[in-house]
Amino acid sequence: MDAPILINGQIQFDGDHSQPVANPAHHQETVGRRAVGTGGFARAAVEAASQAFGEWSSMTAAERAEIMLAGADAIEAGNAERATLLTREHGKPLAEAAHDVGGAPKILRYYAGLADRFDSPDVTEDNLGRIVRLLRPMGPTAVIAPWNAPVYLSYLMIAPALLAGNTIVMKPPSYTPLAVTDTLLQLDQHLPPGVINVVPGSGPEVGSALVRHPAVRNIRFTGSTETGKQLMRDAADTVKNIGLELGGNDPAIVLEGATISDLLISEFVRGVFAGTGQICYNIKRIYVHRSHYDEFVDRFTSAVDEMVVGDGLEPAVTMGPLNNEAQYKFVDALVDRTRSAGATVATVGRRHDPTTWDEGWFILPSVVTGLTQGAELVECEQFGPVIPIIAFDDESEAVDLANQSEFGLAASVWDDDVDHGFEVARRIEAGTVFVNVHRVGASDVSMEFGGFKQSGLGRGHGWVAVEENSELQVLAHRPGWVEATSHH
Numbered sequence: 047m048d049a050p051i052l053i054n055g056q057i058q059f060d061g062d063h064s065q066p067v068a069n070p071a072h073h074q075e076t077v078g079r080r081a082v083g084t085g086g087f088a089r090a091a092v093e094a095a096s097q098a099f100g101e102w103s104s105m106t107a108a109e110r111a112e113i114m115l116a117g118a119d120a121i122e123a124g125n126a127e128r129a130t131l132l133t134r135e136h137g138k139p140l141a142e143a144a145h146d147v148g149g150a151p152k153i154l155r156y157y158a159g160l161a162d163r164f165d166s167p168d169v170t171e172d173n174l175g176r177i178v179r180l181l182r183p184m185g186p187t188a189v190i191a192p193w194n195a196p197v198y199l200s201y202l203m204i205a206p207a208l209l210a211g212n213t214i215v216m217k218p219p220s221y222t223p224l225a226v227t228d229t230l231l232q233l234d235q236h237l238p239p240g241v242i243n244v245v246p247g248s249g250p251e252v253g254s255a256l257v258r259h260p261a262v263r264n265i266r267f268t269g270s271t272e273t274g275k276q277l278m279r280d281a282a283d284t285v286k287n288i289g290l291e292l293g294g295n296d297p298a299i300v301l302e303g304a305t306i307s308d309l310l311i312s313e314f315v316r317g318v319f320a321g322t323g324q325i326c327y328n329i330k331r332i333y334v335h336r337s338h339y340d341e342f343v344d345r346f347t348s349a350v351d352e353m354v355v356g357d358g359l360e361p362a363v364t365m366g367p368l369n370n371e372a373q374y375k376f377v378d379a380l381v382d383r384t385r386s387a388g389a390t391v392a393t394v395g396r397r398h399d400p401t402t403w404d405e406g407w408f409i410l411p412s413v414v415t416g417l418t419q420g421a422e423l424v425e426c427e428q429f430g431p432v433i434p435i436i437a438f439d440d441e442s443e444a445v446d447l448a449n450q451s452e453f454g455l456a457a458s459v460w461d462d463d464v465d466h467g468f469e470v471a472r473r474i475e476a477g478t479v480f481v482n483v484h485r486v487g488a489s490d491v492s493m494e495f496g497g498f499k500q501s502g503l504g505r506g507h508g509w510v511a512v513e514e515n516s517e518l519q520v521l522a523h524r525p526g527w528v529e530a531t532s533h534h
Contacts, residue, residue, distance in 0.1 A: 047077065047078035047131055047224045047228065048064070048078055048079050048080070048081070048224075049067070049078065049079070049080035049081060049218060049223035049224050049227040049228075049244075049246050050081050050227070050231075050244075050246075051081045051083055051087055051091075051244065051245055051246065052227075052230065052231065052234060052242070052243055052244040052245075053087065053090050053091045053094050053240075053243050053245070054094035054097075054098075054239045054240045054243065055234060055239030055240065056239075057231070058081070058087075059081050060081065061079065063081065063082050064079040064080060064081050064082060065079065065080055065082055065220075066078075066079055067079060067080055067135050067221070067222075067223065067224055069134050069135065069137075069406075070135075070136070070137040070366070070367045070368065070369050070370060070406055070407045071134075071137055071356070071357040071358065071359075071366060071367050071405070071406040071407075071408075072357070072402070072405045072406055073371070073405065073406060073407065074405065077131070077134045077135045077224060078131075078135070078224045080218075080220065080223045080224070080227075080246045081246050081247075082246065082247055082248075083217075083245040083246050083247030083251070083252045084247065084251060084252070085251055085252065085254075085255035087245045087247070087252070088215065088217075088245050088247070088251075088252045088255035088256050088259070089255060089259060091215040091243035091244075091245050091256075092186055092215055092243075092256065092259045092261050092262055093261070094239070094240035094243050095186035095187075095213035095214065095215050095240055095241070095243055095261075096185075096186050096213070096261050097240055098213045098238055098239065098240030098241045099183070099185055099186060099212075099213045101238055102183075102211060102212075102213055102237075102238060102241050103183040103211040103212070103213075105211070106161075106165050107160075107161035107162075107164035107165045107209055107210075107211070108161045108162065108165055110158075110161065110208060110209055110211065111157075111158035111159075111161035111209065112158075113236050113237060114154045114155075114157065114158045114205065114208060114209065115154070115155060115158050116236045117154060117232065117233040117235075117236040117237070118150070118151035118152075118154040118155050118158070119151070120232045120233070120235065120236065121150045121151050121154075121229045121232045121233060122148075122150075122151040124228070124232065125144070125147045125148060125150075125151070126144075128147045128197075128225050128228060128229070129143040129144040129146075129147050129225075130143070130359065131224055131225045131228070132146055132147055132196070132197065132222070132224075132225040133358040133359055133366070134359070135221075135222050135223075135224050135225065136193070136194075136196070136221075136222045136358075136366075136369055137322065137358055137366035137367040137368070137369055137406070137407070138321055138322070138358050138366050139358040139363055139364060139365070139366055140358055140359060140361075142320065142321060142358070142366075142486075143225075143358065145198070145486070145487070146195050146196070146197045146198045146225075147197045147198075147225055147229070148198075149195075149197055149198030149199075149201050149202070149491075150197050150198075150200075150201045150229045150233075152491065153198070153201040153202060153205045153491050154201065154205050154233075156205070156491045156492065157205040157206050157208070157209045157511075157512065158209065160209060160509060160512060161209060163509065163512075164181055164209060164210065164512060164516075167179060167180040168180070172526075173526045174524055174525075174526035174527045174530075175522065175523045175524040175525050175526050175527065176522070176523045177520060177521070177522050178520070178521040178522075179518060179519070179520050179521075180518075180519050180521070181210065181512070181513065181516035181517070181518060181519070182211075182516060182517045182518075182519045183210050183211030183212050183516065183517070184210070184212055184263045184264040184287055184515060184516060184517055185212060185213075185261070185262075185263035185264060186212070186213050186214075186215065186259075186261055186262050186263060186264070187207045187212040187213065187214050187215070187262070187263070187264040187265070187266060187515065188214075188215050188216075188217070188253075188256035188257060188259075188262045188264070188265045188266070189203045189204055189207070189214055189215070189216045189217070189266045189267075190216075190217045190249070190253050190256070190257075190265070190266070190267045190268075190269065190277075191203070191216065191217070191218055191219050191226065191268060192219055192268045192269045192326075193219035193220070193221040193222040193369055193370075194222075194321060194324045194325060194326070194369070194429075195321070195325065195486075196218065196219050196222040196223070196225065196226040197225055197226045197229060199268050199291075200216065200218070200226050201229075202268075202491070202506050202507060202511070203266035203268065203289070203506065204216065204242075206506075206511035206512045206514075206515050207264065207266065207515040208241070209512055209515075210512050210515040210516045211516075212264060212515055213240060213241050213242075213243075214241065214242050214243065215243045215244075215245060215256055215262070216230060216242065216243065216244045216245070217244075217245055217246065217247065217249075217252050217253050217256060218230075218244060218246050220246070220247075220248065221369055221370050222369065223246050227244055227246070230242055230244050231244075249273060253277070254280055257277050257280040257281050257286075258280050258281075258283070258284070259284075260284050262284075262286060263286060263287060264286065264287045264288075264289075264515060265277065265281055265286050265287065265288045265289070266289045266515070267288070267289070267290050267291070268290075268291040268292075268326070269291075269292070270292065270293055271292040271293040271452075271453075271500050271501070274290045274292045274502070277290070278290075287514075288503060288504070289502075289503065289504040289505075289506065289514055289515075290502040290503045290504065291326065291455075291495075291496060291497065291501075291502045291506060292326075292453075292455075292497060292500060292501050292502040293326065293427045293453055293455070293500070293501060294326050294327050294328075294330065294427060294453050294454075294455030294456060294497065294501050295330050295331065295425070295426065295427050295451045295452075295453040295455075296327050296328065296329055296330050296331075296453075296455055296456045296457055296458075296476070296484070297329075297330070297331050297332075297333060297447070297448035297451075297457050297458075297474075298314070298317070298329045298331070298332050298333070298457065298458040298459075298460065298484055299333045299438075299444045299445075299448060299457070299458070299459050299460065299470070299474075300332070300333065300334040300335060300338055300342060300460045301335055301441065301444070301459065301460060301461040301466075301467070301470065302335040302337055302338070302441075303461045303462050303463050303466060304335075304338065304460045304461050304462060305462055306338050306341050306342050306345060310460060310482075311342075311345050311346055311349050312349065313482075313483060313484070313485065314329065314332070314346055314349075314484075315346070315349050315350060315353075316485045316486075317329040317458070317483075317484040317485035318330075318332075318431075318433045319350070319353065319365055319411055319431050320485055320486050321486070322365055322366055322367065322368055322369075322409075322430065322431050323377075323428065323429060323430045323431040323432070323433075324368065324369060324373065324429050324430065325486060326455060327455050327456035327478070327484075327489070328485070328486075329433070329458065329484050329485075330427060330428060330433070331424050331433070331434050331436070332433060332434065332435045332436070333435075333436050333437075333438050333444045333447055333448065334435060334436070334437055334438070335437070335438060335439075335444075336437045336438065336439055339435075339437040342435070343413070343415055343435055346413065346435070347392050347394060347413045350394050350395060350411050350413055351394035351395060351396075352364075352395075353365050353394075353395040353396075353411055354395065354396055354398050355367075355395055355396070355397055355398060355408055355409075355410055355411070356397065356398025356399050356402075356406075356408070357398070357399070357402075357406070360398055360399075362398060363398050365395070365411065365431065367406040367407040367408045367409070368407040368408075368409060368430060369407070370407065371407060373407070373429060373430065374407035374409065376429075376430070377409060377428060377429070377430030377431070377432060378409060380422065380423060380426070380428060380430070380432065381393075381409075381412055381432050383422060384414055384417070384421070384422065384423045384432070387421065387422075388416065389414050389415065389416045389417050389421070389423075389434075390414065390415045390416040391412050391413075391414050391432075392412065392413045392414075392415075393410050393411070393412045394410065394411060394412070394413065395410045395411045396410075397410070409430065409431060410431070411431040411432070411433075412431065412432040412433070413433060413435065414432060414433065414434045414435065415434075415435055417434045417436060418436070419436070419447055419450060421434070424436070425451070427453065441470055444470075445470065445473045445474060448474050448475075449474060449475045451499075452499055452500045453497070453499060453500055453501045454475045454476045454477060454497050454498030454499040454500075454501045455476060455477060455478070455496075455497040455498075455501035455502070456476055456477065456478040456479070456480065456484070456489070456497075457471075457474045457476040457478075457479045457480070457484075458479065458480040458481065458482075458483065458484035459471045459474070459479060459480075459481050459482075460481075460482055461481070461482070464481055464482065467481040467482065468481060475498050475499065476497070476498055476501075477495065477496045477497045477498050477501065477502075477505070478493075478495055478496075489507065490507070491507055491508070492507065492508050493507055493508060494506075494507050494508045494510050494511075495507040495508075
């Protein structure tokens with residue numbers, strides 16, 4: 047499988063200007079190759095998107111939705127094989143990969159279902175006259191996607207932009223470009239040429255060229271906070287619309303009123319270790335009321351010890367490798383520093399195949415106790431399978447600890463009394479606060495999502511994502527106001 051350049055409906059791939067995509071479970075194995083785009087390709091893609099914008103934006107949303115639905119059907123037909131491809135390029139277990147690639151048709155269909163709302167202006171009539179509020183497409187849109195959930199997160203940005211009438215230039219993630227590009231090639235066959243364009247390449251080369259291009263009016267980015275800051279600087283000269291979903295350091299608070307049940311423990315295991323911990327809104331620090339602390343730590347650690355780490359294509363494996371060498375080195379060193387600082391690090395779980403362990407970016411899960419709030423592991427976004435657990439004595443303390451972060455993407459509160467859980471949740475500084483759940487799937491495509499503080503700008507998911515990919519235009523006829531004021 048190759049990830050080519052796609053501009054104006056034309057596929058371009060030059061093997062001499064491509065890079066291998068490695069299998070993180072067997073990092074000497076090449077899964078496929080990705081084209082290495084340049085700023086020149088990025089500019090050509092923007093030109094194609096600009097030329098296609100007139101036709102695409104002049105359609106009704108209902109007409110665009112029909113095309114999106116046809117694309118969803120075409121993508122879905124290949125998703126079984128595509129899930130295997132995604133596991134090979136990303137590392138995640140096959141069930142997680144199937145959920146990821148399944149996002150493409152699911153999300154396209156959801157946004158296609160909002161077409162009537164887009165096509166129905168809001169009209170106000172009173173004694174002053176008439177006001178019509180309608181949504182208008184913004185223009186060529188740059189979509190820059192992350193490597194951790196490349197298909198699902200890409201389509202959360204692509205689908206509302208398409209429904210709103212924007213054309214797209216997509217920079218797929220360098221580590222995991224294959225499955226998502228394959229879906230885009232399928233979608234492109236149902237779209238007018240130039241509506242979707244794909245330019246693989248580096249952030250400093252392709253990403254920067256897209257963000258700086260004066261014809262790009264809209265930017266959708268999911269990734270690290272540091273990259274998001276650079277993107278804002280690059281976009282400032284041409285005052286673009288920007289949506290950023292950035293990093294998280296998501297707390298989970300287990301209140302005194304919670305029962306430490308098997309279900310609660312299993313939910314925490316999924317919420318921490320899905321995607322090998324490489325998910326923006328995974329649980330990344332756990333605060334447990336002191337009355338439950340010992341029981342929670344013991345039962346949680348025992349459950350984590352049941353995890354099987356290995357190649358995600360193996361049915362018995364429940365956690366794959368880290369995706370790439372840089373992330374592996376960061377997490378491995380973080381665990382070593384945490385242990386050296388005096389914390390208790392329980393590294394548990396088992397290796398599925400010890401004989402091939404050194405062939406991949408594998409790391410066993412670790413449960414860490416004995417840390418205080420200021421510790422590096424508590425303060426940073428670890429993006430890996432290592433989790434700190436800290437005791438607290440009262441709710442106000444727990445809320446204060448949860449809020450001591452530059453991030454505010456998601457959080458969770460756990461309590462048998464759901465209403466009380468909501469009361470505590472309102473005090474937490476995060477864009478989404480779950481009660482008695484906190485994992486992939488809990489934030490459905492229909493539920494608004496985005497961060498406080500340095501976790502991002504704007505909101506995705508749901509109708510608000512369509513609004514954020516649109517310009518609000520007001521048409522006004524005010525004869526009553528003119529008549530009333532003309533006498534003065």
